Amino acid sequence: xxxxxxxxxxxxxxxxxxxxxxxxxxxxxxxxxxxxxxxxxxxxxxxxxxxxxxxxxxxxxxxxxxxxxxxxxxxxxxxxxxxxxxxxxxxxxxxxxxxxxxxxxxxxxxxxxxxxxxxxxxxxxxxxxxxxxxxxxxx
Amino acid sequence: xxxxxxxxxxxxxxxxxxxxxxxxxxxxxxxxxxxxxxxxxxxxxxxxxxxxxxxxxxxxxxxxxxxxxxxxxxxxxxxxxxxxxxxxxxxxxxxxxxxxxxxxxxxxxxxxxxxxxxxxxxxxxxxxx
Numbered sequence: 001x002x003x004x005x006x007x008x009x010x011x012x013x014x015x016x017x018x019x020x021x022x023x024x025x026x027x028x029x030x031x032x033x034x035x036x037x038x039x040x041x042x043x044x045x046x047x048x049x050x051x052x053x054x055x056x057x058x059x060x061x062x063x064x065x066x067x068x069x070x071x072x073x074x075x076x077x078x079x080x081x082x083x084x085x086x087x088x089x090x091x092x093x094x095x096x097x098x099x100x101x102x103x104x105x106x107x108x109x110x111x112x113x114x115x116x117x118x119x120x121x122x123x124x125x126x127x128x129x130x131x132x133x134x135x136x137x138x139x
Numbered sequence: 140x141x142x143x144x145x146x147x148x149x150x151x152x153x154x155x156x157x158x159x160x161x162x163x164x165x166x167x168x169x170x171x172x173x174x175x176x177x178x179x180x181x182x183x184x185x186x187x188x189x190x191x192x193x194x195x196x197x198x199x200x201x202x203x204x205x206x207x208x209x210x211x212x213x214x215x216x217x218x219x220x221x222x223x224x225x226x227x228x229x230x231x232x233x234x235x236x237x238x239x240x241x242x243x244x245x246x247x248x249x250x251x252x253x254x255x256x257x258x259x260x261x262x263x264x265x266x267x268x
Contacts, residue, residue: 024167027163027167028167030163031160031163031164031167031181032164032180032181032184033180033181033184033185034180034184036200056205057204057205057208058177058180058205058208061177061208062164062167062168062175062177062180063168065168065175065176065177066168066169066170066175068176069170069173069175069176070170074172074173075170075172075173075174075175075176075215076173076174076214076215078176078212078215079211079212080209080210080211080212081176081177081209081210082207082208082209082210083207083208083209084206084207085204085205085206085207085208
């Protein structure tokens with residue numbers, strides 16, 4: 001678990017980037033149980049108004065959680081996490097999870113984080129996750 | 140979607156935190172140990188079928204997008220444990236033809252302790268939107 005002494009307000013989490021592949025999204029559908037065709041069937045996704053299949057919002061949040069867990073030191077230290085989904089993620093795109101320490105509580109020691117996931121698209125930054133938050137227990 | 144379905148509660152559904160499934164989830168996200176916080180989504184999907192099948196609620200899942208998600212833990216899930224997943228329709232709002240539903244689920248352990256509460260806001264898009 002991350003020690004209280006190593007944490008300060010404004011501190012940034014190391015960014016975590018990954019390319020989203022069709023295989024990742026299929027693997028996520030199988031492990032989560034979310035078999036919505038929007039995430040597997042291009043024709044279905046086009047009928048829903050997208051250019052092709054999109055990643056599950058929860059896949060993107062899972063990636064954000066991985067960045068939080070890496071910073072926290074262990075999964076069990078994550079007391080809460082939330083996300084607002086603002087933009088779809090398409091196959092082949094690179095998603096980048098980040099965050100910073102917004103505040104620190106004492107007794108018990110908890111870091112309150114703001115977190116996000118960004119993607120660069122057509123020269124602009126879009127936000128698959130905006131206004132994410134997390135609470136992480138500190139040692 | 141039917142706003143009068145706000146407050147609906149559903150019977151508990153059993154969910155076992157299968158170690159092999161947790162391992163597959165960890166591997167997908169590059170997490171080395173423990174139960175990742177968003178693994179709870181697998182428990183939520185165990186309880187979703189009864190919500191999708193609820194004719195009183197009348198949620199058209201083919202028009203649904205995920206608006207937001209929250210998890211709050213009393214403790215992390217334990218690999219191998221069996222949990223009871225209790226779902227309820229916490230809020231329904233209709234705005235501009237779009238329906239906004241908040242589905243809350245409590246994951247209760249064998250001692251009756253709620254170890255995690257998950258909240259999903261789903262948006263049922265207007266027909267033709």
